[in-house]
Amino acid sequence: MKHSDLLKIAQNYGAPVYVYDSEKIISQFDRLTKAFGNVPKLKLNYAAKALSNLAILRLMNSLGSGLDTVSIQEVKLGLLAGFRPQDIIYTPNGVSLEEIEKASELGVQINIDNLSILEQFGAKHPKVPVCIRINPHVMAGGNSNISVGHIDSKFGISIHQIPHLLRIVELTKMNINGIHMHTGSDILDIDVFLYASEILFDTAKHFKELEFIDFGSGFKVPYKEGDIQTNVEELGQKLTGRFNDFCKEYGKDLTLAFEPGKFLVSEAGFFLAKVNVVKQTTSTVFASVDSGFNHLIRPMLYGANHHIINLSNPEGRERYYSVVGYICETDTFGNNRRINEISEGDILCFHNAGAYCFTMASNYNSRYRPAEVLWHEGKSHLIRERETFDDIIRNQVDQPALFVPSLEKSVAK
Numbered sequence: 001m002k003h004s005d006l007l008k009i010a011q012n013y014g015a016p017v018y019v020y021d022s023e024k025i026i027s028q029f030d031r032l033t034k035a036f037g038n039v040p041k042l043k044l045n046y047a048a049k050a051l052s053n054l055a056i057l058r059l060m061n062s063l064g065s066g067l068d069t070v071s072i073q074e075v076k077l078g079l080l081a082g083f084r085p086q087d088i089i090y091t092p093n094g095v096s097l098e099e100i101e102k103a104s105e106l107g108v109q110i111n112i113d114n115l116s117i118l119e120q121f122g123a124k125h126p127k128v129p130v131c132i133r134i135n136p137h138v139m140a141g142g143n144s145n146i147s148v149g150h151i152d153s154k155f156g157i158s159i160h161q162i163p164h165l166l167r168i169v170e171l172t173k174m175n176i177n178g179i180h181m182h183t184g185s186d187i188l189d190i191d192v193f194l195y196a197s198e199i200l201f202d203t204a205k206h207f208k209e210l211e212f213i214d215f216g217s218g219f220k221v222p223y224k225e226g227d228i229q230t231n232v233e234e235l236g237q238k239l240t241g242r243f244n245d246f247c248k249e250y251g252k253d254l255t256l257a258f259e260p261g262k263f264l265v266s267e268a269g270f271f272l273a274k275v276n277v278v279k280q281t282t283s284t285v286f287a288s289v290d291s292g293f294n295h296l297i298r299p300m301l302y303g304a305n306h307h308i309i310n311l312s313n314p315e316g317r318e319r320y321y322s323v324v325g326y327i328c329e330t331d332t333f334g335n336n337r338r339i340n341e342i343s344e345g346d347i348l349c350f351h352n353a354g355a356y357c358f359t360m361a362s363n364y365n366s367r368y369r370p371a372e373v374l375w376h377e378g379k380s381h382l383i384r385e386r387e388t389f390d391d392i393i394r395n396q397v398d399q400p401a402l403f404v405p406s407l408e409k410s411v412a413k
C-alpha cells in the first residue's frame, strides 16, 4: 500500500493506529505454499499469538490456513473466527491439565510438551489423539555451526527423554498422531533447520500411527537493510525431498505442517503515531510520539529495530532523531535514526508492525490501546476501536466506602 494511503488512515481514524495490508499477508502465504508445493500434504497453521484480531484470523481461514494456538482463549478466538476445530492445533506450555482437557473437549488437536501432563492426560483420555512437542536441543552457533544446546530450555520434551516418553505411551496406550518441534529463534539457517529435522524424523520412527510432522516456525523476515531472512524457497526445496523420502520409509504420506506467525504478518503491519514534541537537547534531537512501549514493546523488550519514516514530510531533508514515547520510563523506539525532517504534528510510520506488536500492547500509564485498521482491496476497514476510559476501569471494583478522603494533605506547614 502507498504512503498516501497510510497518511489518509491516520487522518481518518486518528493516531496512534495499527494498519495491516491484506495483500502482503496473502503474498507471504502464497510464497510459503509455493516453496513447499511438492509436498503432497502441506498444512500451514498460522500462529495466532503474532496478531489475533478476528479479521486477520478470518483472512487466514479464507486462505486455507489452519491455526496454531497457545491458550484456550486463542482456541476460542479461532472458533469464533470460523476455523473448524480440526484445523486448530493447541500448543501450550506450562498450562494445567484442566485447560488442556477443555481444549480437547472443543475438538482441537492437542499438543503436549511435558511428560507429567502427557502421562496424566494419556491415562484419562487414551483415545484422544495427541501430538508431542519435542525439544531437539539444536541451536545455531556462530558461522552457521550447529551445536547441541539449550539443554535448559523450558519448551518441549527433551530428546534425551524418549525412552521415558515411550514407556508412558505404551503404558497408557495413548495414540500419538503427530510430532512437533518449535525452536523459535534458535534456528537461523537452513542447515540447522535440516539438522533438527533429522532428529524429528528419528523420533517419528518410534510411533506407528502418525498423521503429521510439525516443524514449527522461526522463519526470519528482514526488519532493516542487511538483515538475514529465511530463504523459504531453498528450505522448501531441501526439506521437501528429505520429507518425501522419509514418508516412503515410514510407509505413509504424512502431512508436513508449519506454524508461521512473524513470516505471515510482520511486514504487513504499520504503526502510525503522531509527533507531540520535538525536543532539542545538547546532544540529541528527540521526537516524542503519542505512544510508547505500551503500544509497541519490541524495541525495549528485544532490542528490535523497527524502521521509522516520516509520512508527513517525505521530501524533507534527512536529519538524526531519537524517536521516543510518552511513557514515564525510558521508552526508546529508535536511537539516532536518519528521518526526513520532523515537525510537531507529523505522522511517523513504524514498519514490521504486524507481528507481536498489538498483541503485546498494554494499558501501562493508563493509556488506551490503539485502533486497528485493515487495508483490503484498496479500502480501509476498522477492525478494532481505540479504547476509551471505560475500558481502563472496566474490571475495577471501586470501593469508595472503604476509605474516607483525607483533607489534610502532606504539605509543609
Ligand SMILES: *Cc1c(COP(=O)(O)O)cnc(C)c1O
Binding pocket: 047, 049, 050, 068, 070, 091, 182, 184, 216, 217, 218, 219, 259, 260, 261, 262, 263, 355
Ligand atoms: C510463537 C509460536 C510460533 C510462531 O513463531 P514465529 O516466529 O512468529 O513464526 C509457532 N509455534 C509456536 C508453538 C509458537 O509458540
